[in-house]
Amino acid sequence: MRRFVLMCATFVLGASAWAQNAPPNDAASVKSANIFQIAPDADSDPKYKAQTNAERGKVQPGNNAPMWTQVGQGVTGYTSLPKSQAPEAGNLIQPFVQYPGSRLTNAGEAWRQVRNNWLIPYGGSLLLIALGALALFYWRKGTIELHGAETGRKIERFTPFERSAHWANAIAFTALAVSGIVMAFGKFFIQPVIGNALFGWLTYALKNIHNFAGPLFAVSLVIVIVTFVRDNLPRAEDITWLLKGGGLLSGTEVPSHRFNAGEKVLFWIGVFALGLIVVASGLVLDKLIPGLVYERSTMQISHMVHAAATCLMMAMFMGHIYMGTIGMRGAYSAMRDGYVDETWAKEHHELWYQDIQAGKISAQRTPAAAPAAKTATTA
């Protein structure tokens, strides 16, 4: 007990000595505000809404509403960080903007509205409609078969280089399409089945696959464009082909050169235009374009462009993949082995076949030996 009293006495003496050494309580020094000093009638002032944060603090200490209103309106504050390193350090909430299809609101919310109200429902519907249309076409028409008998004489349709470029591009495209579809639409048809945890891991893995397949797609796309551009240049005969829909419905194919007008439309719109838009916006999203300032708005705009262009591209390529597999007999093996039968060439690309017969185009373009069967020119 004596010891406790001694300790208390020492503490009191020590505290009073500290109080004597403390600086004088100067009236001009900073005073802290009492945030419990609530003034209920402060908002009856007609200028209440227009008060700055400092003015508001005087009548309602601790009320920072004017500052947060400004933050919510996208006002950028001061930051000492260089813009090149931290382009948006002074801005918590982006300013108001109206993206196509959104209300006039903060950019983050505007982007969310475009994504959730337009890109996801309409992009998803487009893909389902394209799939349904192809299923319907296959159900009514089936595989387009050869009418005549095969001759056994082969024409080299695609060189090994053309096939390698095509398949590198097609494999990257498939990886991108599958991962992109799961990331965008998976929560509607996969998440309810496999649950949140597995879906989280799946999308995490697919996101990484998507980011790595993107640059491979970009490089192989450029090679595909350069490789196939010459035979996709428009020609007069393409107009007839388009006017008659290629004869797909009538069953009498309209003569075409190496690629018909349908393939050319796919090339210029699907491969060239949409492909380059998808690649450019994807490289921005991957932050791979040097010198570009990556702000939130940069990412929002490139995401919207990327998602819209990829949905259109995927819908077009569904048609291409259909025709290149179950839609037409002999098309897939042409891209797999490089060769088509003379009858195939005559029935599907008659003008190209005539040029080969006339010796204007070589039936064997690669110097290496053709497969077992004889080629058309050597027949």
Ligand code: HEM
């Ligand atoms: C993923 C599955 C794919 C399959 C099964 C497929 C199949 C085929 C087939 C069989 C051909 C030969 C058609 C003919 O002989 O006229 C072909 C041609 C072609 N493919 Fe693909 N393809 C696929 C993806 C792609 C992709 C992703 C691209 C480019 C983005 C592409 C671009 C081309 C081009 C440029 C041609 C030459 C004909 C033309 O210019 O339209 N393909 N494809």
